[in-house]
Amino acid sequence: xxxxxxxxxxxxxxxxxxxxxxxxxxxxxxxxxxxxxxxxxxxxxxxxxxxxxxxxxxxxxxxxxxxxxxxxxxxxxxxxxxxxxxxxxxxxxxxxxxxxxxxxxxxxxxxxxxxxxxxxxxxxxxxxxxxxxxxxxxxxxxxxxxxxxxxxxxxxxxxxxxxxxxxxxxxxxxxxxxxxxxxxxxxxxxxxxxxxxxxxxxxxxxxxxxxxxxxxxxxxxxxxxxxxxxxxxxxxxxxxxxxxxxxxxxxxxxxxxxxxxxxxxxxxxxxxxxxxxxxxxxxxxxxxxxxxxxxxxxxxxxxxxxxxxxxxxxxxxxxxxxxxxxxxxxxxxxxxxxxxxxxxxxxxxxxxxxxxxxxxxxxxxxxxxxxxxxxxxxxxxxxxxxxxxxxxxxxxxxxxxxxxxxxxxxxxxxxxxxxxxxxxxxxxxxxxxxxxxxxxxxxxxxxxxxxxxxxxx
Numbered sequence: 287x288x289x290x291x292x293x294x295x296x297x298x299x300x301x302x303x304x305x306x307x308x309x310x311x312x313x314x315x316x317x318x319x320x321x322x323x324x325x326x327x328x329x330x331x332x333x334x335x336x337x338x339x340x341x342x343x344x345x346x347x348x349x350x351x352x353x354x355x356x357x358x359x360x361x362x363x364x365x366x367x368x369x370x371x372x373x374x375x376x377x378x379x380x381x382x383x384x385x386x387x388x389x390x391x392x393x394x395x396x397x398x399x400x401x402x403x404x405x406x407x408x409x410x411x412x413x414x415x416x417x418x419x420x421x422x423x424x425x426x427x428x429x430x431x432x433x434x435x436x437x438x439x440x441x442x443x444x445x446x447x448x449x450x451x452x453x454x455x456x457x458x459x460x461x462x463x464x465x466x467x468x469x470x471x472x473x474x475x476x477x478x479x480x481x482x483x484x485x486x487x488x489x490x491x492x493x494x495x496x497x498x499x500x501x502x503x504x505x506x507x508x509x510x511x512x513x514x515x516x517x518x519x520x521x522x523x524x525x526x527x528x529x530x531x532x533x534x535x536x537x538x539x540x541x542x543x544x545x546x547x548x549x550x551x552x553x554x555x556x557x558x559x560x561x562x563x564x565x566x567x568x569x570x571x572x573x574x575x576x577x578x579x580x581x582x583x584x585x586x587x588x589x590x591x592x593x594x595x596x597x598x599x600x601x602x603x604x605x606x607x608x609x610x611x612x613x614x615x616x617x618x619x620x621x622x623x624x625x626x627x628x629x630x631x632x633x634x635x636x637x638x639x640x641x642x643x644x645x646x647x648x649x650x651x652x653x654x655x656x657x658x659x660x661x662x663x664x665x666x667x668x669x670x671x672x673x674x675x676x677x678x679x680x681x682x683x684x685x686x687x688x689x690x691x692x693x694x695x696x697x698x699x700x701x702x703x704x705x706x707x708x709x710x711x712x713x714x715x716x717x718x719x720x721x722x723x724x725x726x727x728x729x730x731x732x733x734x735x736x737x738x739x740x741x742x743x
Contacts, residue, residue, distance in 0.1 A: 312644050314635035314671070316628045319678040323370045325635055326671040328644045329664050330366050330375070333359065336661035339385075340378045345397075347382030353398045355662070356386060357409035358600050361416055362668045365607060368420040369675040376422075383413060384428045391429040392437030392699030403458040403465055404442060408476035411438030415483050418692035419683035432487065432692035437699030439484060442477050443496060451527035453503040457520065469527060470520035471509045471538040474500055479545035486552040487685045488694060497549060510542060512564065515571040517542060535598070536576050536585050540605035543568040547612040547619075551682065565616050569623070572605070577626050579651035582633045583670075589649050596662050599648055603666025606630065610673035614682045624677055631674045634667045 312328050315321035337359065339346040347356045363379040366372065388395035393410035394402070416422075417431035424430040429437070447456055447469075455473045458465035478500040485493035504510040508521050508530040517538045521527035546568060550561035578584050583602045588594035606627060613623040636653035638646040646667040647656040684690040 312635040312638040312646075314632060316632050316674060319675065322631070322671055322674050322678075323372075325631075326366055326370060326668055326675075327372065329638065329646060329668040329671060330362070332644055332646070333362065333661060333664035333668055334375060334378075336664070337378070339382050346378075346385040348386065348397070352596060353386075353402070354406040354409050355596065355600065355665075356382065357413045358604055358665055358669075359661070360413045361607065362603070362665050362672070364413070364416050364420055364422060365669065365672045367422070369672050369679055380422070380425055383417060383431070383434075384425050386410060387414075387429050387434045387437070388702075390437065390699055390702035391434055391695075392441045392702050393434065394441065394699075394702055400460065401463065403463075404445065404455045404473040405457065405470070405476055407438055407459075408442065408473060408480060411435045411442075411480050412476065412483075414438070415480060415487070416683075418487060418690055419483065419685075421684055421689060421691070424692050429698070430693035430695065432690075433695035433698040435480065435484060436695055437702075439477070439480055439493070439496075440697070440699040441702060442480075450523045451507060451521065453499075454507060454509075454527075456523065467523050468520045468531075469507070469509070469523060471504075471517055472519075472535075472541060474504055474509065475517075475538060475541035475545065478504065479541050479548070482545040482548035482552070483683075486548050487690060489686070490696065492696075494552075497545065501545070501549075504542070512567065515567040517568075517571070533587055534575060535587065535601050536572070536583065536605040537601040539568055539572045539575070540601075540608040543572060543612055544608040547615040551615040562616065562618075565612065565619065569612070569619055572609075573622075573626065576602070576605075577630075580633065580653075581626065581629045582651040583626070583630045584649075584651055589651075592649075592656075592658075594648055594658075596660065599658075599660070599662035600666055602630075603662075603669035606666070606670040606673045610676045611683065613676055614680060620676075620680075624674075627670065627673050627676075631670050634670050638667060 312325045313321070314325045338344045339348055347360070349355050360379055360383050363375050367376055386395055387393055393407050411434065414431045414434035418435065422431060442455065445455055445459065446453060451469055454469040455477060456466050457468040457470045457473055460466060478497055481493045481497035481500060485497055505512045507527055509518050518530045519533040519535060519538060520531040522529040543565065546561050546564040550558055550565055553561060576583055576585070578586060583606065585594065585598055585601050588598050609623050609627060613620040630650060633650040633653050634646065637650050637655055638644045639655040645655065645659050646663045648658045648663055649656045686694070
């Protein structure tokens with residue numbers, strides 16, 4: 287995932303506009319299903335104002351400078367359709383989610399593949415997996431949603447790196463990328479989650495084996511503690527993962543929690559009890575670490591200092607959705623999770639007073655608009671609104687035996703030998719140009735940030 291600065295209008299100008307009109311928040315009654323649907327409709331409409339992939343001359347699903355963000359956008363649309371029944375955006379969703387799958391059906395499209403991180407690709411795989419689990423209809427041509435998720439899995443397990451740290455995925459795919467020297471939680475936790483979801487959906491042993499393998503490696507590394515339930519952000523390959531970047535982000539906890547919830551739901555007996563321990567440990571750590579002011583979810587590493595970038599604004603929205611699914615998959619967690627989501631949903635709605643048209647902010651705990659605006663703010667607000675609809679629809683995601691009908695292809699992505707080869711060291715001019723679009727932007731800032739986190743952690 288690429289660290290790009292948050293782009294917004296002048297804060298002073300925004301606040302001048304705010305003060306020039308009577309601020310009107312999204313009207314949300316958290317106990318009323320239709321009220322939540324209406325709030326989600328308002329924020330989804332605002333979110334889609336930033337999407338141009340359905341316009342003439344544009345590329346479906348593409349965000350040239352932040353390709354991965356199409357995945358949480360489409361996840362939000364899938365959740366919106368699933369929980370509200372509104373089909374308004376289904377065609378744009380279907381076309382874009384398919385288009386970015388690439389020619390090999392593994393979310394390694396030619397325009398972006400030379401500078402992607404494993405986490406970038408993984409998020410698209412999770413979006414496709416969500417489509418399969420929600421019963422979103424496969425397109426009549428192209429790849430099925432399940433096969434696209436399988437394609438991501440098949441290419442990523444070939445990048446499992448035992449040359450350092452005893453295993454694990456590196457953050458980025460190619461050796462010329464600065465993030466290639468790190469192994470991080472979102473890449474490994476994301477593949478763990480994807481493997482667990484594929485195991486539950488298909489029943490195939492290969493996915494269960496890999497879910498266990500990734501979990502076991504994670505808890506043996508500095509990334510995940512199964513005693514304190516701390517989830518670190520990253521570890522450095524150069525010293526065999528002895529150095530830990532302990533930055534705390536909601537989505538690192540959320541992705542491991544989500545995978546553990548799927549493993550709990552899929553297994554039984556003693557094994558299931560072990561996964562319940564993991565769910566409870568990660569859930570309590572998430573509550574204690576991130577539901578702070580007023581019990582409202584907050585990425586405290588950037589929100590109080592107003593330094594969140596586009597990526598970081600999305601983290602708690604993703605986590606809100608994963609909490610909601612955890613509540614459905616592990617019923618013993620339902621009440622505690624719903625209570626947290628309700629407080630956060632109400633606060634998010636109160637933050638949506640920008641420009642008197644439902645523009646949402648970042649610091650939900652302020653319960654008023656903070657002057658931030660953008661697609662990422664709208665995605666996160668949409669996701670926390672929709673997450674609250676589990677109170678009215680308690681149906682867990684389907685599997686191939688409980689109503690799922692997305693076509694399986696266990697060998698998906700196998701033809702993409704280039705995308706699966708993590709150790710490619712010969713780069714072309716086109717590769718270097720593509721990588722330069724992003725890597726040159728964040729490399730210096732990332733090194734400085736990592737130094738700060740390591741010293742502080």
